[in-house]
Amino acid sequence: MTGSLRGTSSLLKNLPLPLVKGKGIKGIGLNQEQIPTAGAVSRLIQELNKLPGIGPKSAQRLAYYLLRAPEEQAKLLAEAILSVKQKTRLCSICFNIADSDPCPICRNDHRDRSKICIVEQPQDILALEHTKTFNGLYHVLHGALSPTEGVGTEDIRIKELMSRLEGGGVSEVIIATNPTLEGETTAMYLSKLISPLNIKVTRLARGLPFGTELEYADDVTLTRAIEGRQEF
Numbered sequence: 001m002t003g004s005l006r007g008t009s010s011l012l013k014n015l016p017l018p019l020v021k022g023k024g025i026k027g028i029g030l031n032q033e034q035i036p037t038a039g040a041v042s043r044l045i046q047e048l049n050k051l052p053g054i055g056p057k058s059a060q061r062l063a064y065y066l067l068r069a070p071e072e073q074a075k076l077l078a079e080a081i082l083s084v085k086q087k088t089r090l091c092s093i094c095f096n097i098a099d100s101d102p103c104p105i106c107r108n109d110h111r112d113r114s115k116i117c118i119v120e121q122p123q124d125i126l127a128l129e130h131t132k133t134f135n136g137l138y139h140v141l142h143g144a145l146s147p148t149e150g151v152g153t154e155d156i157r158i159k160e161l162m163s164r165l166e167g168g169g170v171s172e173v174i175i176a177t178n179p180t181l182e183g184e185t186t187a188m189y190l191s192k193l194i195s196p197l198n199i200k201v202t203r204l205a206r207g208l209p210f211g212t213e214l215e216y217a218d219d220v221t222l223t224r225a226i227e228g229r230q231e232f
Helices: 002-014 017-021 039-049 056-068 071-086 122-131 158-166 181-197 219-227
Strands: 112-119 136-140 172-175 200-203
Touching (some): 112 122, 122 136, 136 158
16 A cells, blocks of 8 residues: 555645646645746736625636627727726715716706715715705715724815805705714714804614615624614
8 A cells, every 4th residue: 555655745746836726626725826828818817806896716707708809899998997097087076986077977967056965986976866866965075084094084085075064055965974983983084074054964864774684784884773773
């Protein structure tokens, strides 16, 4: 038996490195650096891997999908990426991402200009607009206060918000920051800043999401749900 094991070990040592490192031998991981890949494909995989939520395997699948796709489709994707960098800007009023200034929401005369909803990021506006229940204006902070990460009041659009509010005409500010520690910290700070202006400050209701069972809800969610209960 010992001689057989030694023979197997000797055989493995003499095999080409990519074969030893490959999937053909159980228990030995695949070494990506040993796999010869076209330089352009390797570069594409590396760039895709930098995107949020895209791991090495997903980046590899996307790269080879684009490699097999028609050239026209690849061109359209490349043009769309360049266009979003070259043709978009921040609205000078609400700081939403747009291709014109002011953005379509800010220049819409049918919006209720007495209400401003404060959000952390531009994509939050998309979520709120999808509900078709809010007809006011927005203000994008582009972040939230986070002392541990070095994000202070000068790093987000708080100064611009206060300038808008001090200009008058706003009766209610809806704080729609995320229900996180950073979002709560930002909401409390903004509430203290805005209150002296005699403007109503409200916060998005928080509680049990639809379809959730009580036994799986955490203590904070249940507490907020009880505190924010409404008459049936």
